Amino acid sequence: MPSPFLTPGTVAQADNVALLHLRRDQTIPTILRATDDQNLGYKEGKVSNTRFGSFPHSTLINQPWGSQIVASKVDTGSRGRRGPGNKRKAEELDASGTTTPAEEESSNLKKPEAASSGFLHLMYPTPESWTLSLPHRTQVVYTPDYSYILHRLRARPGGTVIEAGAGSGSFTHAAVRAVFNGYPTEETTGKKRRLGKVCSFEFHEQRATRVKEEITEHGLDGLVEVTHRDVYEGGFLLGDPDTGRSPKASAIFLDLPAPWLALKHLVRKPPSGAESPLDPNTTAYLCTFSPCLEQVERTIRVMRQLGWLNISMVEVNHRRIDVKRERIGLDCEGIRGATVFPKSVDEAMLKLRTDDERAKRLRLAHSDGTRVAYSPEEDSTMPKDQQQATYDMGRLVHRTESEIKTHTSYLVFAILPRDWSEEDDLKCRQKWPSNKIDAEPKPAPKSRKQQKKEFKELRLQEQKEENEGRQREEEQEKQPTEGTGDV
Numbered sequence: 001m002p003s004p005f006l007t008p009g010t011v012a013q014a015d016n017v018a019l020l021h022l023r024r025d026q027t028i029p030t031i032l033r034a035t036d037d038q039n040l041g042y043k044e045g046k047v048s049n050t051r052f053g054s055f056p057h058s059t060l061i062n063q064p065w066g067s068q069i070v071a072s073k074v075d076t077g078s079r080g081r082r083g084p085g086n087k088r089k090a091e092e093l094d095a096s097g098t099t100t101p102a103e104e105e106s107s108n109l110k111k112p113e114a115a116s117s118g119f120l121h122l123m124y125p126t127p128e129s130w131t132l133s134l135p136h137r138t139q140v141v142y143t144p145d146y147s148y149i150l151h152r153l154r155a156r157p158g159g160t161v162i163e164a165g166a167g168s169g170s171f172t173h174a175a176v177r178a179v180f181n182g183y184p185t186e187e188t189t190g191k192k193r194r195l196g197k198v199c200s201f202e203f204h205e206q207r208a209t210r211v212k213e214e215i216t217e218h219g220l221d222g223l224v225e226v227t228h229r230d231v232y233e234g235g236f237l238l239g240d241p242d243t244g245r246s247p248k249a250s251a252i253f254l255d256l257p258a259p260w261l262a263l264k265h266l267v268r269k270p271p272s273g274a275e276s277p278l279d280p281n282t283t284a285y286l287c288t289f290s291p292c293l294e295q296v297e298r299t300i301r302v303m304r305q306l307g308w309l310n311i312s313m314v315e316v317n318h319r320r321i322d323v324k325r326e327r328i329g330l331d332c333e334g335i336r337g338a339t340v341f342p343k344s345v346d347e348a349m350l351k352l353r354t355d356d357e358r359a360k361r362l363r364l365a366h367s368d369g370t371r372v373a374y375s376p377e378e379d380s381t382m383p384k385d386q387q388q389a390t391y392d393m394g395r396l397v398h399r400t401e402s403e404i405k406t407h408t409s410y411l412v413f414a415i416l417p418r419d420w421s422e423e424d425d426l427k428c429r430q431k432w433p434s435n436k437i438d439a440e441p442k443p444a445p446k447s448r449k450q451q452k453k454e455f456k457e458l459r460l461q462e463q464k465e466e467n468e469g470r471q472r473e474e475e476q477e478k479q480p481t482e483g484t485g486d487v
């Protein structure tokens with residue numbers, strides 16, 4: 001079954017996970033089923049009840065993603081009546097012919113009737129929306145962090161990511177989308193093309209079981225392999241901790257209380273002689289996620305001892321800035337969020353004068369016995385030519401959103417160069433033998449600085465030679481010439 005997280009298609013299909021989007025900050029994940037054991041008793045089959053009404057799944061299945069679905073009136077008439085005594089026996093079901101119990105039951109379902117109000121939007125799941133709607137079993141990694149982590153880990157289609165611990169599976173879903181390049185089918189498993197995969201480890205038994213169930217429900221079997229293990233002790237091999245298969249990972253994410261205890265397993269040649277969980281042919285990229293600096297220090301110390309390079313620490317501080325206009329003034333009456341109060345002494349005086357004049361007019365009209373129609377425009381404190389458009393009113397202010405969902409931790413990144421053996425060196429020499437290097441290397445082009453220096457030196461040399469020549473000539477002139485005296 002293709003996963004709606006990776007290839008959602010155009011319509012919501014039965015037995016797939018879907019998100020019931022109620023409003024910006026409220027989304028309910030559900031598995032779409034016409035009938036379900038948990039919803040026995042509704043004549044319409046499986047029903048999701050929300051604050052905006054009841055939604056029988058028969059109104060959601062096969063609807064295009066993004067559709068607005070209207071709530072239904074549901075019949076709870078038979079709820080609770082279906083006790084254990086009323087359950088049909090297995091033999092009875094077997095004998096009931098070709099239709100499966102679900103098919104039979106769905107054909108007996110009551111057609112839902114639209115309610116007078118209430119609706120939701122039917123959305124396909126994404127790692128981001130899943131992070132915001134998943135049932136929390138632990139603290140989770142949020143989108144601002146995991147998008148940056150996956151980028152720094154070079155997680156890309158066809159890669160293998162090791163993750164520990166799995167926790168609530170928030171990071172797992174983002175990681176599998178980053179490495180996804182196809183579903184494992186019988187035709188592809190034997191071939192050379194490497195499929196992206198996430199190898200997830202979790203030592204808490206119930207959490208490991210729940211993550212495995214969710215992976216199956218979300219159609220991610222074969223793309224995510226969850227192992228129930230204490231990675232400090234057992235390491236990262238798949239199957240047996242000592243003799244199991246290597247995941248051959250090039251990216252590792254550790255969200256553990258003591259990541260430094262797991263690092264001893266992330267080496268090229270484990271001292272135990274077991275296989276390394278890292279891909280020997282590529283650089284390994286590692287990230288640890290720790291809330292305290294003391295944890296960061298210990299992790300970095302062990303990273304250095306084990307030969308990890310390019311170690312750096314980052315804290316992702318994601319803030320959304322809320323920009324709005326702050327409107328104050330008596331002319332802001334009826335505007336949502338505005339403070340209706342004089343914004344200046346002039347405005348307060350104008351208001352007093354207008355009120356006074358209106359009171360006078362009313363008194364006069366009362367004594368005359370005539371009716372005065374009230375006009376809010378007349379009452380406005382602002383002269384008409386000075387009145388502003390609503391969107392342009394007030395002072396522009398901005399505030400950072402305080403309640404943004406993000407769990408700030410320190411991210412430590414490091415890389416471990418690929419394994420390099422003597423054999424690799426030999427292969428490399430054979431492929432690129434040193435005699436292939438140019439016999440006469442061309443002289444490197446001279447820089448302008450070098451050219452200037454050489455020119456200066458040449459000039460000096462010439463001047464020196466000129467001076468020496470002149471000196472010699474002068475000396476020769478001074479000496480009396482032999483045999484030239486007067487006779």
Ligand SMILES: C[S@@+](CC[C@H](N)C(=O)[O-])C[C@H]1O[C@@H](n2cnc3c(N)ncnc32)[C@H](O)[C@@H]1O
Nearest residue numbers: 141165167168169170171202203204230231255
């Ligand atoms: C903060 S949660 C991880 C949350 C996860 N990254 C997410 O996004 O949902 C930490 C998890 O590590 C698990 N854990 C702690 N020590 C472990 C160990 N030695 N081996 C495997 N898992 C471990 C805990 O059980 C917990 O579920």
